[in-house]
Amino acid sequence: MAYAAAHPKEHCIGIDIASDRIARAVRKHERARLPNLHFVRADAEDFLAAIPKGARLTAIFILFPDPWPKRRHHKKRVMTHEFLGAAAAAAGQGAGLYFRTDHEPYFREAATAIRAHADWKESDPAQWPFEEPSVFQKRAERYFSIAATRR
Numbered sequence: 001m002a003y004a005a006a007h008p009k010e011h012c013i014g015i016d017i018a019s020d021r022i023a024r025a026v027r028k029h030e031r032a033r034l035p036n037l038h039f040v041r042a043d044a045e046d047f048l049a050a051i052p053k054g055a056r057l058t059a060i061f062i063l064f065p066d067p068w069p070k071r072r073h074h075k076k077r078v079m080t081h082e083f084l085g086a087a088a089a090a091a092g093q094g095a096g097l098y099f100r101t102d103h104e105p106y107f108r109e110a111a112t113a114i115r116a117h118a119d120w121k122e123s124d125p126a127q128w129p130f131e132e133p134s135v136f137q138k139r140a141e142r143y144f145s146i147a148a149t150r151r
């Protein structure tokens, strides 16, 4: 919501798979009344796949995704080679991808996936375009960020 308020000319879509999170965001949004902001309850990859052809994302933020720390649950992690491919297909050239987590092993895995992906080029995380701590960032003792640009 803070991003949408600061970028009134951009269409912003917040997504989460959990309906209670989306319901809470919608309640806040009703008070803020930002016409350029929408919330959608969706799985991240399903959402990317449903973006109409011709629409182009200019920035994708993946903030504190569930780390699924147990090895047998790693396959549930959002940040995968396939996700990066779907994000690239929905993103215009020069679009930014911004990933942040407080779980260091997940950060290393995500950074490896981004660096190995042909569609994305790692960029300087100091160029993070907007800072407003999310709920989980406020709870985190420390966190790790990686940014990339669509080739």
Ligand SMILES: C[S@@+](CC[C@H](N)C(=O)[O-])C[C@H]1O[C@@H](n2cnc3c(N)ncnc32)[C@H](O)[C@@H]1O
Pocket (backbone or CB within 6 Å): 015, 016, 017, 018, 021, 042, 043, 044, 045, 063, 064, 065, 066, 078, 134, 135, 136, 137
């Ligand atoms: C640790 S919380 C972070 C919430 C928020 N992004 C923040 O930074 O405060 C992780 C969120 O990811 C959502 N999530 C998990 N798997 C997802 C998926 N496949 N697609 C979209 N959201 C997902 C969960 O419902 C949960 O709300």
